[in-house]
Amino acid sequence: MFLSLVLSGEADDTEDDSYIRRLSTSICQDLVYGLIKGKCLTPKHLGLGFAVHQATRSKRLVNLIHSAGHCASYYQLLRVDTALAQHTIEKYRINDNTIIPSNLTKNQFFQFAADNIDIIEETLDGTGTFHATQMVVHQRGISDKHHHDIPIAKDTSFKIPEEFNKIDPAPFHRGRTSPVLNKELNHEWFNPDVKQAELANIKDIIWILTKLHDPEHNVP
Template identity: 35%
Template sequence: MSCPWPPTSENVNVSEAQTVVSLALYNVVSWIIGATEEPTLDYYVNIADDLHLKVVSLCQDIVYLASKGRKQTPKSLTLGLTVRHLTGSTRIVSLLNRLGHCASWDTVLSLDTSLAQLTLVERDKIPKGFSKRAPTTLVWDNIDYGEETLSGRGTTHHTNGIMLQSLAIEPMSTAIRQPLRKRVSSFKAPPQMPIEPYHQSKRQGLQNLNQPLQAATCRMDTHFAAQAELAYVFVKSTFTDRCAIPSWTGFHTLLQCENALQKSALYYLPVIEASPTEMSTVNTILKRSVQIADQLELDHIVLVFDQAIYAKAQQIRWKNDGFMQRLVIRLGEFHTCMSYLSILGKRFGAAGLQDILIESEVVAPGSINGVINGHHLQSQHESS
């Protein structure tokens, strides 16, 4: 492999894996298994896609065995790293290595360590696939490992963030990164970034609520959506063959052009080693989000939280003019639906909605409170 160490996901896909397989080897293996009878050594023969993956995998094993493990292939590295993450077993990785399918345990451990070092080196840079001055969304939530202890204490409660961009407007320059040193199985973790204590004072609500709204602009933006929804309801209710009409999602997908949905760029942010239920952690999240916005040269950046973190984030944001100008905080779609269903339950629960759901056997009597409160998600899905 010609890429610098350590190889990343861009260097171990199928197209890159074929570059380590010579044309003659690929064609000979394809002839041996009967995938093709095309007699040529001028180009890679054409075979079925499912056979292509298997032939490339087999050819990588041959390259790895012929070099006695000195030439690493994408398969030998990724298979060993995957098995290590899934099982953590030295014996399984060593067994696959003896059969010639993956790299040795020491090589896999060195690769895992080098990838961690690469993450630390490039964590302050704009990730590849992202661009400046492009609309960006940050999603923050808790990340728990679910350990079980006798007292219930001592479990892991950290905070994880994800950065999203729908489409890169200005492609970033792809500078050649410097390779890291191989055969390194351990390294010293960097010091934890301090979390500044946040002392909560008297609660303060949102100020300046009397600002005029641009109703005409809102009507203009929602005019097409209202017409499309009305057309869907009309067609669905009057068309005799309902199977020919797509579902709600399929209907709106057909209204979009073919290239309307772009693949989003995704990047995992460094983990904050603190629980997001603490006000100090939430304050740290907001500060780091502003730093990311500055790095991307954005005036505003969108933050998405669940209900618990959303309430704390708004309390801090309403007291800070800098946060008010730079951060747009909203609930995720899932928690927005939960809040909406909870509103319906509070409004119509005592007006007969509970009796209707129970008598129609849509919801069991023991689950009706969860449905009315907007937290029993399975029953909500069945009732809808």
């Protein structure tokens, strides 16, 4: 409230209230981050740090903004990334070796979208290429689960489980398998009806002859 009054100069809400609120929230987070000397990461300092690194991939730029007190350091971002990866691996093992986002809400509609990722796929011998599949899940609304309970990792070391690099054999049967039916099949349903076939053939011939003698195209 105090910062909003200082920034806007008015006690009442104005048309630019959303901008003032956003600016005052940003300054408040800078104050909190500075007072506790970066020991607790605010949403702004994490979000801005990840956004800058995602857009530029520059460690130097992230640390430069961090030195001005506006985002977390590059090392802090790596620790958070490591903690999220470790949390994902734990959930992977709990969910029967399946990665399920922990912030999905049960009994609520969601959609999946998948696409392949091919990098350096045109090489002389086919080595050194990268092929993977990326999948995202979208769910409307605000999730009832958050990651506040995930502790930040003490370091950036992380070991990928061996099962991640293994390819499970495809479950297939050699030769042709017979279909499994719940009820007995009535083969008479698939036998041709000779009379109906002859009648259909006669109708086709009549339509063709009528069409040939219809210069004004009245016959559909």
